[in-house]
Amino acid sequence: IYTSPVPSVPLVSTSVFTHLFASPSGDPNTIGGYPGSAKAFIDAETGTTLTRAQTKNLALSLGYGLRNHPNTGARRGDVVLVYSPNSLSWPILLFGAVAAGLRCTLANSAYNVKELTFQYTDSGARLVLTSEEGLPTVLEVFKQLGVSKAEAEKRIIVLGAGLQWAGGLAAPDKPETAGFLHLHDLLTLGALEQEEKFEGKDADETVYICYSSGTTGKPKGVETTHRNITSVLQIVKTTFPELNMGVDSVLGILPFYHIYGAVKLVHFPWTRGAPVVIQARFDPEKFCASIERYKITMALIVPPVLVVLARHPAVDKYDVSSLASLFSGAAPLGAALVKQVTERLERRRKGKGSVAILQGYGLTETSPTSHLLPVGDAMRKVGSIGILLPNLEARLLVDGDGNGDIEAKEGEAGELWLRGPTIMKGYLNNPTATKESITPDGWFKTGDIAIRDSEGFYYIVDRRKELIKYKGFQVPPAELESLLLTHPDIADAAVIGVESAKEATELPRAYVVHANPEKVKTEAAKITFQQSVRKWTQEQVARHKYLRGGVVVIDSIPKSPAGKILRRELRERAKTELAG
């Protein structure tokens, strides 16, 4: 059993809200240890800014509104689904719901009706907070579920575009959303919520439910508790002074509905008193323009962003010299790319020293961070996910079937297992999947294959689980496979991930068996069929699940005697096909 080279830190468990907003000094002018007048969240486009005091006030107003507005009447433990791209509303709605003792389930803002319906029903959500652009999809979900219009109007809260927070009020809403409750209706009842406490055992109540497919199958709700979140915040804050964002600005382009963005952008910088500049999605021009405009010192990214930073002309067009560190995670990062970007940005820093490109590692199930690479080791240990965080334990197991008793030797690869206060409570309403992923003595099986070097640095070298990662987003093969099986001309299907070095990501690639092989005898017929399957899939899934790695017609899917898809065989095959 491995522990961290860094000593454990004492952990205090309260609710997430108390952790972020309490002022232990008793000074009413400080909120969570920093002045209430300090900037907390900034909208990149408009420059609209929320101070810490405004954030607190609005969150408590929303908490009160969620519980007391006659339409909503939420109660402790109710589930609220959030369906929106990044916006200034996010911190308000997360902290407001948490203050009111609600649980938030965060949905990908690119989800279509089918995907959203699944998460809405599976999570048992009562209320939906949606962006204006998401409203039509939400309405279609309700329509298909047979929810009446009157009932839908009680369950939907529209966030409203272009929130003008100056007076705590929103800009006028669009006619398309008239009749629906808006965020500002809940913010203006004129009272503040008395925050719900989650102390002692109650800290093990769920606060966030993000979705992950884990090691196999379809997405499952991950029950993240107050203790999980407050623990990870305390551990990272205490252990990594270099993540001392201080009063420097952090650029927030990662989606807040993914646990990485939710924790590392909405919660973590707050604990350091650092403002977050919020941008809805990654765009090279806007990314560099924001760095110049807001003198950004740190940005959290995924590997494909580095590909852009290595080549895109925008990097030369704007003054990006303030950028001192980049934090990458959610997918493997190649050393060559790190070197390329470090060199390019160093030139742009105009003698202000080099840019540290750091890595973090974690999973939705581990709240999420379990490993971080310290700044001092950035170049020495390029490609490493860093060291194990304190308060966590790790094992590396060679034994593949999960009985898990053969430990990897030093430098040998094994499946990474983790134990500690940041491991999720379990998969929502799914004791079977929970039991398969967490052993009775508390070890969580990551499904990732790692190596630990003699100095305690970890490297992710492979993945045991089925999961595909497209630009950091989860693409569960099982979901695409069951969709493909509903295609009238497909008899069998398997989906794997193939590497694209050019884009620094995996791409989902499907192998399909035609129901009537006679019809795809010629090369031309095959190509037409492959293209039609690709197009057909695109009409039914969110963008990150498109079959960008191609569709291949095959005679039969390789399977084990027990009927399990032999993915390794397909991966080998893909390598040959793509090399040729």
Ligand code: 4UW
């Ligand atoms: N290298 C290789 C990595 C890496 C990786 C993740 O969608 P999820 O459930 O969760 C995430 C979380 C990312 C994250 C957490 C904390 C943190 O500090 C940070 O860093 C900056 C990033 O992506 O997917 C989990 C799966 O994603 C892969 C791995 O397979 C894992 O099981 N993964 N990070 N650095 N692979």
